[in-house]
Amino acid sequence: MTFDVPLVEHGPARSVRLPDAVGRALAASRILEEAGPDPYDPGAWRLRAGSRVGAVTLAVPGGEGVTVRITPKVPIARLLFLLGYSSDPRGWRDGAVDLAAHDDLLPAFAHAVERQIDRALRQGLLQGYRTVEESSPVVRGRLRESEQIRRRFGMPVPAEVTYDEFTTDIAENRLLRAAVDRLLRLPGVPRTVRTRLMHQRSRLVDITPLTRGQTPPGWHPTRLNTRYHPALHLSETVLRGWSAEHLPGQLRMNGFLFDMNGIYEDFICTALREAMRPYGGRSVLQARNIHMDEGDAIRLRPDFVWYGESGTPLIVADAKYKARRKRGFPNEDLYQMLAYCTAMGLPEGHLVYAKGNAPHISHRVRHAGTVLHQHAIDLEQQPAGLLAEIDALARRMLHGSAMSPQGSVSSGSFSDT
Structure with missing residues (x-):
């Protein structure tokens, strides 16, 4: 059984009746400003959200769990504007994606990311050169002499080579694929948005996915990848989202939380920098x-x-x-x-x-x-x-x-x- 707990960012504390195992797991996760037994109501837990907003599901051994949904005080469209402007002041603008059908933060954010990825891929997948190092039965590109000696002990084949390949399996597409995969694993993404995300993943099916724990690939803005910029910035936000999957005591958590402290700080500093640029x-x-x-x-x-x-x-x-x-x-x-x-x-x-x-x-x-x-x-x-x-x-x-x-x-x- 999963208990649903709706909270408001920096809102008043709520007393919620939860099994002790679920309450202890929620307290151990440290996703809330306050989480502890209610001294005035045995069996209830006193919960209060801080600056983190979003949704997260926490599972405990035995099948029980809790889903916490923390609503931001600012309008969701404004929050997405703050996020987008901080990443790319000349890119994202309010109204770039219609969010009228989504009242919760996670569905709205997943919808926004999917729409930006769709716009990026409308002209097809971006291609570029990627350096490949591999063992090959034939010499292609340049021979890696030190690797050939160390691995092959002087044998001519297979050859340890390195070459530049023109492909779609580049950092930009890997980042989009990783963001899509991450959103598809999150609970609370609406079926309609999930269906569109599956379509985007089918477009990126030949792109190498990120393995668990692997660092997302880096990319640099250029004239060639301009149409990817909004989608790439939002994809980076997806992969930076606060979500611990393993906690002490065999607890498992999956979700997506934004820290409003960091979002506000990034926006103010970026906006001040842009405002002072002409001077x-x-x-x-x-x-x-x-x-x-x-x-x-x-x-x-x-x-x-x-x-x-x-x-x-x-x-x-x-x-x-x-x-x-x-x-x-x-x-x-x-x-x-x-x-x-x-x-x-x-x-x-x-x-x-x-x-x-x-x-x-x-x-x-x-x-x-x-x-x-x-x-x-x-x-x-x-x-x-x-x-x-x-x-x-x-x-x-x-x-x-x-x-x-x-x-x-x-x-x-x-x-x-």
């Missing part, structure tokens, strides 16, 4: 080689840093996908941003939240003069409005990097937030 300079995401101390022992890693033409850091920002508390945003975020500004010698720092009661709040640090900005982005608006808001935010950041900060600035301490 020159250089944007670095997940910046490295930044240290807080002079001995370079304490490493910092801000989400976004913009460097001017001279190579000097001028803007630092961190994306935070978290809810505003009743009295304000968490103070720890301000401490972290102050460390970034101090280490890089910047007069301003920016924290970009996914929600908030005010679009912009600023704080001037006592005895330092550093101004810490807190911005709130509305993810529920249409993509055009969302990108326009990011553009306006980028202009505000650029304005503040070139002159004294303006606008509402609080002179209080962090406890004022």
